[in-house]
Amino acid sequence: MTYNTAQNGFALPYWHDHVSMPQLSQEALPESVDCAIVGAGFTGLCVALHLLQAERSVVLLDAMPLGQGASGKNGGMVGPSLHKLGLDGLKNIYGEDQAYAILQEGMHAINYFQQFISAQGLDCDLHMTGRFTGVHNQQQLDELALKCEQFERLDGFKYKLIEPHQVHQEIGSEHYYGGMVYHQDGGLHPYKLVTQLAQKVMQLGGQIFDQTEVLALSKSADKHRLHSSKGQITAKQLVIATNGYSKRFELANQPHFKRRVIPLTSAMIATEELPPATINELFPKARMHGGNHRLVQYYRPSPDGKRVLFGARGIDFWDRPSHNSANLKKLMTNIFPQLGDTKIDYSWCGKVAYTFDHGPHIGQLTSNQENIYYAMGYCGSGVARSTYLASRLAKQILGETDFHTAFHDLPFNSRPFYNGKPWFMPLVLKWHGVLDRLGR
Template identity: 35%
Template sequence: MSDNRLFTPDFKMQPYWWDAALPGIGAPDEIVKKVDVCIVGGGYAGLSCALELARNGTNCVVLDSKRIGQGASSRNGGLVSGGLKHAQTELIKDVGKDRATRLLKESAGTLPFLEDLITREKIDCDFAKVGRFSCAWTHRHYDALARSADFTEELTGLPVRMVPPGRQREEIGSDFYHGGQMAEGAATIHPAKYVGGLADSSKRAGAILLGQTHVTGMTRGPDGWRVETSRGTIRTDKVMLGTNGYTGQEAPWFRRRVIPVASFLIATEEIPPELARELVPHARGLADTRRVLSYFRLSPDHKRVLWGGRVGTTAIDPRESARRLRHVMTRVWPQLNDVRISHSWNGNVAFTFDFLPHLGEHKGVHYALGCQGSGVAMQTWMGYQTARMMLSRNSESAFAEGRFPTFPGYSGNPWVLPLILMWYRLRDQIERNWT
């Protein structure tokens, strides 16, 4: 199919979400000179931290090299859950049963925390607790999902049920998968509206937000911190880092501990209501169980399909990533063969070497990093927990325990990712063909 037929005439190489909520807080007229806390990173973690600090009377500033919320916080697919990218048995093996149980319970609690915050702050962000359908890539994946169902239900306190292949079309208008698991403890959201609302709440509470202000260095002295930026120097008592997949050279210790991975998304043109109902009968969030996974949903108005996945490891031309994503999408939904693409974009998520989020303090820098692509609720929670630690209040987060690992020789450049992606794709295909 030619580009003229593949893309709409008004095709945009930017997030679909920005049509309704374009990140707006940019460069300041003047920079603040002295604050109690300087927060680097204007996404969910940084803004959540700022909101809690400001509500408790702490003078804080949030800096971002782009506009506030312009990173992954307004670029993701808007799927929300309280899960970890870690199987229960593997997690127990890695960290022990006690901490594994606390990590899983805390993770499950991030979704109700998010829901409460949205309600309290009156953030209009199309939050819908519609549940999630996990599509089994193979029969073995279906069996693994079935083994986890009771435990997931116990953690979330909400129903979880298996949907066998013969009833799959009750949840997804496709025969591509091998059944799946429906969990009610999940939601969808408009991520750009949410991060914009979180920014507004932080400002109302008293936080200062400065976009397009790049941090070039941070130095700690006897009288506190000097944060050097592209617009001048800020003196501060404390520093918080919430840069996640955009962590740069100004924070080398942290850069060595997070792996930036590009995630790509497309939005289709508007489709007929009957087709939308056929594709996703209950408007749930969906994701499959491949190592190189796809995640997808309807737009909040149920007029478009949004499809995301790992079709590269670094930013590539949005038209090329759209072609790759569309190829995957139409294998699952051939009904969309004649539907054009209206938007294509990408953003960075951050993985860690132990596949766990981390928060805490290192040499005076507080941090909340590494949510493995599931950060809407988790990053909000971690920002809040980091603020509580900075306020010297009780924080018993299991994510603040244990070491924050790196890999020998890794400096922040994930040069090996293309090879890993190829290997994962090969393993996905082998499993599909042999089961």
């Protein structure tokens, strides 16, 4: 199979093939800034935007070409992304009140996200068409209904149970027995969002240096010194926004973050262009889709309504299109057998950051590492969460009082013998695969 391939060593994501990146900073690194940000995905770019609007000087440094991190390559699906542990899992650890406070953050995130996109005038094909989650039998449908009833206490949570006879109104597939529609979900074009954020940052005087890896950090007096592949820079404040790439481009003397996030490969394919009738048959309401699999699968029509975009855990550690594509096509045709002869035009992958407590983290390092701020660990659902947490992190950096989120209270823990390489994941993924098959 042949794919559209890029020339800079990365597989070409569908999103990158029709949107151009603005010209980034070409000059030398400045000597000193108020705030330096490592990582120029949604987290880094959004923190930068808020700080620039508060008239701080900001530099963003990214090891890869801008948009090659997860932010420029993801499924573009947004929603409340209520915590992976669900109410019962959270209640067992934190008690009922804190559990609901953590879940409510998901609603805050998606509400904030929509306001942010519209207030900043970001044209990224955002359409809140809702999301359908399919299940395979009555027991699973009852369990899902019970979960949703528990979430009714959340301010603004809206859902609709889809009975077996209604499934074809949601999806052109025999794969599901029933399901749930979540009304606060939608889709966007992630690379358009990255390019527009980058443009805004630069218009406000921020500098973005891509293909500039930060290799190590040091501290002199009250300033941070960043040692990068393009020279050194000092900053009063430092933001680490490296998410799933914290290990790949590890900071030589700052192991804190790579020991706390678990990088996982998420991979996607885009089909060739399909007739409008086929897309309408598969996605009659242009919703976002996913099943209740432990090994996540997600799919949607492209924003222009011409292709199917399908994603799942990548089985290949490296960004080799042919390795992931065959598996993704198999999963896709399992749901949509009508796509058996459809050609795959694009195949790509990126890194998401899982955490040991299944949720995101935000805050400031204490003691002698003070003024290092971070937000990361979105567990594969980071489009809305990262922009929301970036806004709160910026408030914290600016010394505003209303920055606090329920995630600030959660300890960001590692595990013994974990150094950023998820050696245990092949076993976990195998086990999840078995549970998925038993659940069918």
